[in-house]
Amino acid sequence: MAELFDIHVLYRSDTVSIRDIDCHQHAGAPSQEEQSMDDEIVFPRRGVFIKHVRGENVVANSNHVLFFNAAEPYRVSHPTSEGDRCTVFAFPGHIVADALSHYDPSALDRHGSPFQLTHGPAQPRVLFEQHRLRRQVRNGFHDALAVDEQSMRLLERTIDDAHQIRGVRPQKLRPQTKRARRNQMEAAKSYLAVRFRQRVALDDVARAAHCSAFHLARVFRNEIGIPIHQYLNRLRLGAALEWLAEGADNLTQLALDLGYSSHSHFTHAFRQEFRISPSQFRYSANRATLRQMSKNLKV
16 A cells, blocks of 8 residues: 555654645545554545545545544545545644543543544635645744644644534633633743743743643633744844844844844744844944934034
8 A cells, every 4th residue: 555655744843743645546445444643634635535434434625624533443435546635734642632622521531532523624714724834844944833833723723613513612611710821821921031042842831831732822822812933933033123223243143042043034034023134124223323323422
């Protein structure tokens, strides 16, 4: 079977593995029994196949997201000889169970088979985000914190859509749970404020906030209004503005001191947020300082 698949690993961290799978299997009877190594959400991008699992025949095409439990046996068949192309997001089981517990608390106790649903709809906004993230990692996008967060956002959204289309609503929160979450997010903010110049991993922030990585990513965005990687980036850019205004002239060193991987990474982030480059800001800040000095001399 191995020669029927081309597998390309696009990204890997402790939080998620992203890979493209091109299947060249021809039309015919279902394949031999297969199993996934991890809990996965699968986005079919091209072609169509049928997943045979738990006595169901689940059609997979670009309108659907499929859920795979690690070690759960299934078979696959193709109605045409065109094969299929998919992008797979694989997560550790505890992350998937945590994501599902928002709708199904028993998922936390269902070791090895967190997904009770076999599939859900691929809503346009999710499909777009999946393609954008895939393009970023294929092109060498190296902000690991952002990739991890965006991947878990896809996991959250696919789970939301799969349950809500079936009329299942999330569990309501108790007041004490809300207070605990606010305290966790304040702990996360404190951790980021102290360590924003360092390489920050999602798991490290989660440990500091005494919660899981998925819980942190979801609740931080809801409580603070922006994702963790954007909050971290704004801390770095705030410091950059201060140092540039004070005359910092080595932009490469400044980028590295602020935790960016390179000068270009820093410049891209700065331009995305402020619509000008660091060097342009430095020039305008210096010009303003000179004008003020000139006015002071005239007085």
